[in-house]
Amino acid sequence: MSLTDVVQVRGVSHRYGDVEALHRLELDFRSGVTAVLGPNGAGKSTLLGLLSTALRIQRGSVSVGGVDSARDRRRYRDLLGFLPQHFTMPGNLTVAEFLTLTAWQRMVPRRKRADAVDVALAAVDLSSRRDQKISTLSGGMHRRVGIAQAVVNQPEVLLLDEPTVGLDPRQRRVLRHLIVSLGRQRAVVLSTHLTEDVAAAADRVVVLDEGEMRFDGTVEEFTGGRGSVAADIDTAYDALVETGDDR
Numbered sequence: 001m002s003l004t005d006v007v008q009v010r011g012v013s014h015r016y017g018d019v020e021a022l023h024r025l026e027l028d029f030r031s032g033v034t035a036v037l038g039p040n041g042a043g044k045s046t047l048l049g050l051l052s053t054a055l056r057i058q059r060g061s062v063s064v065g066g067v068d069s070a071r072d073r074r075r076y077r078d079l080l081g082f083l084p085q086h087f088t089m090p091g092n093l094t095v096a097e098f099l100t101l102t103a104w105q106r107m108v109p110r111r112k113r114a115d116a117v118d119v120a121l122a123a124v125d126l127s128s129r130r131d132q133k134i135s136t137l138s139g140g141m142h143r144r145v146g147i148a149q150a151v152v153n154q155p156e157v158l159l160l161d162e163p164t165v166g167l168d169p170r171q172r173r174v175l176r177h178l179i180v181s182l183g184r185q186r187a188v189v190l191s192t193h194l195t196e197d198v199a200a201a202a203d204r205v206v207v208l209d210e211g212e213m214r215f216d217g218t219v220e221e222f223t224g225g226r227g228s229v230a231a232d233i234d235t236a237y238d239a240l241v242e243t244g245d246d247r
């Protein structure tokens with residue numbers, strides 16, 4: 001698969017009754033980490049829901065490497081890994097048991113399953129916790145197991161919906177480093193409302209507001225060359241999106 005334009009979003013609109021959550025979105029996601037940034041209600045979760053096939057496409061199309069999400073759903077899903085915003089795991093299983101179960105669900109062949117679990121554990125730096133029960137893990141480790149299950153089938157595309165929410169500052173730092181390393185081998189789409197996530201982990205930024213794209217470019221372009229620290233990103237973001245306590 002080409003490393004450029006891995007994911008293509010074409011003319012995608014999505015409604016919930018009278019609410020139009022996305023309006024004619026045209027977007028490409030490439031290898032590396034792209035942050036999808038936007039205020040509450042901007043349409044980020046809807047976009048990730050459509051990319052992950054958790055939501056059905058109403059209008060337009062989404063494809064990965066030319067594989068259409070609606071026409072060739074099974075093949076499309078094999079190319080993806082997804083960590084939803086709200087994700088529960090069976091606390092009574094060990095980390096390795098849970099990942100083995102996920103590998104089976106994701107159709108990893110039996111003879112490759114043990115290796116797939118080892119690689120996923122190493123990718124999230126949890127090899128030493130493989131036999132620990134999930135219920136005994138810290139919040140940060142829990143999130144990393146969530147990412148491990150998303151990469152257990154070695155997907156071309158990894159979708160992470162608000163992965164740093166609810167973590168303490170140190171756990172967030174660890175997770176952001178991890179996201180950067182995962183983006184070296186695949187396209188990572190990182191939905192977030194935290195400019196710190198963008199500063200620490202993203203190569204590119206897509207800004208959504210009220211279902212429309214307001215910006216799509218590199219972090220440097222986003223800050224007008226000022227840099228890529230959170231304060232610069234905050235300034236650029238405020239100039240683009242009307243924010244306030246009422247939103």
Ligand SMILES: Nc1ncnc2c1ncn2[C@@H]1O[C@H](COP(=O)(O)OP(=O)(O)OP(=O)(O)O)[C@@H](O)[C@H]1O
Pocket residue numbers: 016019020021038039040041042043044045046047193
């Ligand atoms: N199941 C639903 N039913 C009705 N409206 C919905 C539903 N899900 C989302 N919406 C509406 O669609 C719009 C986009 O919501 P979405 O959750 O995609 O935004 P978001 O950027 O992910 O926000 P948040 O960070 O709050 O999750 C909002 O106006 C929201 O109220």
